[in-house]
Amino acid sequence: MLRLEALTLSYGDRKVIKDLSLSIEQGEKVAIVGASGVGKSTLLAHIYTQLNSQAAYCAQSQGLVDGLSVFHNVYMGALARHHFGYNLLNLIRPQTHRINEVSELCSALLLDVALNKTVSELSGGQRQRVALARALYQQQSTFIGDESFSSLDPVMAQQLIAQVLSRHPTVIMVLHDCQMALNYFDRIVGLQDGEIALDAPSQILQPEHLIAFFDRKVGSVSDNGG
Template sequence: MTGTRLVIDGVTLTAGAYRLVEDVSLAARPGEVIGLVGPNGSGKSSLLRAVYRVLRPVTGRVSVDGTDAWSLPVRQLARTVAAVVQESGAEFDLSVREVVAMGRTPHKRLLDGDTPEDAALITSALAAVDATDLAHRPFDQLSGGERQRVLIARALAQQPSLLVLDEPTNHLDIRHQLEVLGALRRLPATVMVALHDLNLAAYYCDRLYVLRDGKVTAAGPPADVLTPQLLDEVYGVMGEVTIHPRTGAPQVTFLPAEPHPAAPTGAEHSSS
């Protein structure tokens, strides 16, 4: 698994008469982790759908290593791009290990069984998301967070050169958020990930693209992009941005519009 170059050039996406994304351009170099951030409805998920070929651009081009992604044969695309979406809606009557093994399908011919290499990759993918103990459990009996980790493991087993993830930390507890993003960070593949948590995005992503109303409003390294002014303009909130003394990454602290309510004093609750 090696990284691939992704270029999105002047892409516009629509749903009927509504523009989801307008004239968006971005690039990811091989092996980079690129973060898409922005409020709900800003176009992050739509842009990812154009990359894994669910939503076709009305203008512009998505290219993978210089080739139009929409011109690639389905099998070749599946060997190149893996996607983890927000809501798969999938109910698999399979064990966890069988679900993860589905990631090997693009690399097989019809009716091929698992090879020792396949088995090793499946085992490694489960371990990467701390799902080894889930291997023989029915997928449809897992919690939301457990399912999410298994679907990420399936994408890892696919060994793509481009991995696209839409809010992969949804449903995950803090420990597994860090473990999953750490695993993605260590991949040789190129990764494009949509995240709501700006602090996770700042720590794990090489560069951020900030979307608002379907357009890119800022792009660059997290330390350059995440500013109090941007938080105000894009999210409509006040915030402070500092450099964390231990991680060296930008740390965003949001400031509520209302002052913190004072804790009741003992006198206020004393009996008369």
């Protein structure tokens, strides 16, 4: 589905991804982990540019429109699926079945707020779930998420990640929680200083491997288990 060869990416004058090669197959659940500043978000944004016709992207920046309601922000996930006139109708006077769809999705994401409430009134965790709902409402086959649960408590994060995984055959996600990466993903890719330092099936890894990795010391585990 995706193959990157000798990829180098810069942020300003600084190289953040250096000569990186990575392939991801359709149907994989891949967690990308690493310390802050090693290039995870830059890599994820590039992956989205390669897969955007089939992927929903939930970025750290969220991209919500503060002055619009929860409904309008979530419905924007469907804009590419409908023609301009239909979208304009639903943004001005939403159809009942679209309201019901958004309401059911918000409920599944434990977002118990009025759909007509403006996003500027929401807490950080609520805003994060609105951004997640908008991504899910795109109904794409691939989900790309950049720390999509960072503002949520662990129990809620586990419930929401189950929703993401059940709705998308392929998931590529940056995570800061090593136990979540081990429990919910079948492959873990670790970055260090802009390079892949770990690429292994999650079943051969232990929490101490990832804890050490987040401390910027890579454990002695490779993709062949050595």
